Amino acid sequence: MVWVELGITLVKIALLFFVVLTLVAYLTLAERRVSAFMQDRLGPNRVGPFGFLQPLADGVKFIFKEDLIPSHVNKPFFIAAPAFALVTALIALAVVPIGKGFETTLFGLLSAPIFVKLQIADLNVGILYVLAIGSLSVYGVVLGGWASNSKYSFLGGLRGAAQMISYELAMGLSIIGVIAWTGSLRLEDIIEAQSKCWFAIPQILGCIVFVAAAFAETNRLPFDMPEAEPEIVAGYHTEYSSMKFAMFFMAEYTHMIVVSCLVVALFFGGWYPLPFGGWFGIDIDKYWFLPPIVFIGKVLAFLFFFIWVRFTLPRFRYDQVMNLGWKVLFPIAVANLIIVSIAILVLQNYGYLKA
Amino acid sequence: METVVFYIFAALSVAGALLVITYNNPVSSAVSLVLTLFSTAVLFVLLLAHFVAAIQILVYAGAIMILFLFTVMFLNLHPEALRFDARNMAFKVSIFLVVLLFTGYFAAMGFNKAFPGGGAPSPSPEGFGTVEGVGRLLFTGYLLPFELTSVLILAAIIGVVAIAKRRES
Numbered sequence: 001m002v003w004v005e006l007g008i009t010l011v012k013i014a015l016l017f018f019v020v021l022t023l024v025a026y027l028t029l030a031e032r033r034v035s036a037f038m039q040d041r042l043g044p045n046r047v048g049p050f051g052f053l054q055p056l057a058d059g060v061k062f063i064f065k066e067d068l069i070p071s072h073v074n075k076p077f078f079i080a081a082p083a084f085a086l087v088t089a090l091i092a093l094a095v096v097p098i099g100k101g102f103e104t105t106l107f108g109l110l111s112a113p114i115f116v117k118l119q120i121a122d123l124n125v126g127i128l129y130v131l132a133i134g135s136l137s138v139y140g141v142v143l144g145g146w147a148s149n150s151k152y153s154f155l156g157g158l159r160g161a162a163q164m165i166s167y168e169l170a171m172g173l174s175i176i177g178v179i180a181w182t183g184s185l186r187l188e189d190i191i192e193a194q195s196k197c198w199f200a201i202p203q204i205l206g207c208i209v210f211v212a213a214a215f216a217e218t219n220r221l222p223f224d225m226p227e228a229e230p231e232i233v234a235g236y237h238t239e240y241s242s243m244k245f246a247m248f249f250m251a252e253y254t255h256m257i258v259v260s261c262l263v264v265a266l267f268f269g270g271w272y273p274l275p276f277g278g279w280f281g282i283d284i285d286k287y288w289f290l291p292p293i294v295f296i297g298k299v300l301a302f303l304f305f306f307i308w309v310r311f312t313l314p315r316f317r318y319d320q321v322m323n324l325g326w327k328v329l330f331p332i333a334v335a336n337l338i339i340v341s342i343a344i345l346v347l348q349n350y351g352y353l354k355a
Numbered sequence: 356m357e358t359v360v361f362y363i364f365a366a367l368s369v370a371g372a373l374l375v376i377t378y379n380n381p382v383s384s385a386v387s388l389v390l391t392l393f394s395t396a397v398l399f400v401l402l403l404a405h406f407v408a409a410i411q412i413l414v415y416a417g418a419i420m421i422l423f424l425f426t427v428m429f430l431n432l433h434p435e436a437l438r439f440d441a442r443n444m445a446f447k448v449s450i451f452l453v454v455l456l457f458t459g460y461f462a463a464m465g466f467n468k469a470f471p472g473g474g475a476p477s478p479s480p481e482g483f484g485t486v487e488g489v490g491r492l493l494f495t496g497y498l499l500p501f502e503l504t505s506v507l508i509l510a511a512i513i514g515v516v517a518i519a520k521r522r523e524s
Contacts, residue, residue: 124405
């Protein structure tokens with residue numbers, strides 16, 4: 001029985017890897033096509049129908065490009081940094097539940113049916129795990145910038161460190177309202193608590209702060225300070241080429257997927273399709289495949305939102321980024337916490353929420 | 356299985372700690388410390404203290420060590436200046452202190468107590484290392500130290516603001 005569970009977990013890990021890396025590849029295509037659409041261009045549409053084979057061509061190109069390691073770099077850290085960036089982004093997905101799960105006997109192989117969760121690890125501190133792993137992802141940027149031993153890379157790495165630490169605070173504070181409301185750090189409990197109403201509605205302030213901080217954490221425009229082209233060439237990955245550069249790139253997109261999953265799970269009801277009313281009487285234990293469809297659909301919508309914002313807003317200046325993080329988002333997150341705390345007390349007093 | 360994991364990460368944490376003090380390069384030292392902190396977090400997981408493990412990584416490895424690294428990179432220390440020298444006075448004093456500490460420890464505990472071998476480990480108390488357990492301890496038995504730490508941190512924040520303001524004018 002232990003071996004069966006281990007096998008199922010390994011299959012889930014392999015599946016997640018495959019799905020996420022494929023999604024990352026197609027996100028690059030989506031980004032180019034969407035940006036082209038927004039700028040009244042065509043974008044890459046030559047390789048395959050609608051350019052659907054473009055990511056494959058890009059991958060082949062990356063692998064066959066010469067892998068330069070400049071002579072002036074700190075070699076161990078230079079090689080480790082992109083791996084660190086990608087690994088920390090990937091393993092954060094382990095606790096994301098995309099659905100409740102289903103019972104199966106593995107096509108009659110097992111005597112008793114077992115319950116397969118649609119999540120790799122069911123941690124009771126799930127949300128803290130994601131934040132902890134996310135905080136480690138700064139090392140990829142910092143060490144990459146430092147090990148490159150070039151001024152622009154170093155500036156990019158330091159900017160990345162400062163920015164990610166600053167916004168981590170606002171991000172952490174904005175989800176305390178959700179945790180206080182739910183009374184649990186498990187992501188599944190947090191989603192279940194939204195069966196009547198998505199948290200985005202009562203905690204709109206926290207939601208806004210979280211989404212803004214999510215953009216900063218992923219180093220996406222308008223917060224892409226660590227790699228601002230007009231100022232510091234390409235920031236922390238200036239000296240990187242070939243697959244090592246591609247790994248930084250993949251890390252950024254994987255990070256986008258992670259924060260999209262978090263936004264959906266924390267504020268937009270996870271697998272509940274509409275802001276109110278839960279599943280309208282549909283038995284999701286029987287139709288177990290519906291929650292994953294809803295969850296993944298929402299994640300894809302948020303990924304589109306990320307791309308949309310990137311090609312809509314101009315980049316902030318560095319001091320504006322710091323001011324926004326510390327003087328605007330942080331106080332809003334505190335205000336959200338106070339409002340939500342009062343709301344929880346009132347709701348508990350009138351019996352709408354379990355004490 | 357758990358024993359194997361324990362030995363791997365216990366060895367890693369000790370190795371990381373040794374590398375912290377043997378590397379000449381301060382950035383390598385800082386990264387080794389991250390390795391130690393991470394391995395210790397895994398040991399907390401083996402004790403089923405998931406909350407403590409997550410906080411350990413989030414606070415120490417993710418925030419404090421980044422700031423360390425940040426400062427170390429800015430200082431631009433030269434490895435030559437940090438080279439190990441056995442004639443150093445500080446080195447002699449620390450050797451003396453280490454010997455003193457261990458002699459005192461063994462004298463006070465006795466050899467058998469200092470190295471308790473074998474036997475089943477005592478089970479951890481109910482709610483050990485969970486959010487509820489840690490929270491309850493912080494707000495009951497350890498309320499005073501907890502509040503004192505908060506005051507200390509507040510004092511540090513005020514100090515930082517004061518120093519930053521003075522530079523400005």
